[in-house]
Amino acid sequence: ADNRAAVRQVLSGAIASDGVIDLFQAAGLGGQDVGILSEEFLGQLAGMPQKNLALETLRKLLNDQIKSRERVNIVQSQGFRESLEAVLTRYTNRAITTAQVIEELIGLARTIRDAVHRGEETGLSEDELAFYDALASNESAREVIADDTLRRIAHELADRIKAKATLDWTQRDTVRADMRRTVRRLLAKYGYPPDAQEAATQLVIRQAELMAEGVVS
Structure with missing residues (x-):
């Protein structure tokens, strides 16, 4: 229950393009709106004291984002998927710490977010x-x-x-x-x-x- 409340507290403060929205529900249902990866939201995740919780939230949101990007761009989504799996594999093999994997996943989140503007x-x-x-x-x-x-x-x-x-x-x-x-x-x-x-x-x-x-x- 404490973990659930902590996630809600972090996610509910994130900023999307249309203002402040409750992203706890969005995260539970998929979190496919790229606005969920706002800089403020990513900063809040990076600063969470519950690192395992931050990691799991990032993993789920990135999975959802990559899945939603597939319809838009298969090749791009495959690249994102490979990057995500590579980082998580290194973490599973204890090649990087929890803090390091969070940092790398936040970097991937920024790349996915910025990909929306690549066409421009x-x-x-x-x-x-x-x-x-x-x-x-x-x-x-x-x-x-x-x-x-x-x-x-x-x-x-x-x-x-x-x-x-x-x-x-x-x-x-x-x-x-x-x-x-x-x-x-x-x-x-x-x-x-x-x-x-x-x-x-x-x-x-x-x-x-x-x-x-x-x-x-």
């Missing part, structure tokens, strides 16, 4: 950035295709997939086949490495499916 910095929309990351995740593609070209492909992908937003996703096999043709033609048009096209196509289609699910839900 790159000049890409959120959808375009997701497709850009999918295309750029292949090392050989990055070596042979200029960054501006990858951005152009991402822009065209976003436009073409948006144009197919009215497709009936309950007919998943038909939609996938149509989208596969669209993606492969576009990758070939810009000289995307042939040996990397299949993996890129699958990743782009999966991202498009998650985006569509988000719209439907």
Whole structure:
């Protein structure tokens, strides 16, 4: 009961974009609003005397944040997931202290929070950035295709997939086949490495499916 009250006291003081909100309930239900990772909130967690409680709160909130980011950007969320697991593994193996793991998780929380603004910095929309990351995740593609070209492909992908937003996703096999043709033609048009096209196509289609699910839900 004392732990529950302590979490409530910390979380209820956090600031989100729309003002002070009770984040204890949000944390219990998922805490997927990136506003939950405000600097004030992170500072309160860092200063909690109950370090194990702060660690568990951070772990849960980061898990929720990463899960919610998957629909927005698969590649980005995978990177965040790997970072989280790496830090927690080091802690489990006693390579770092509780205070150190909290510090590293707070750093990851800031990275996740700031990722929302990455599209603004790159000049890409959120959808375009997701497709850009999918295309750029292949090392050989990055070596042979200029960054501006990858951005152009991402822009065209976003436009073409948006144009197919009215497709009936309950007919998943038909939609996938149509989208596969669209993606492969576009990758070939810009000289995307042939040996990397299949993996890129699958990743782009999966991202498009998650985006569509988000719209439907």
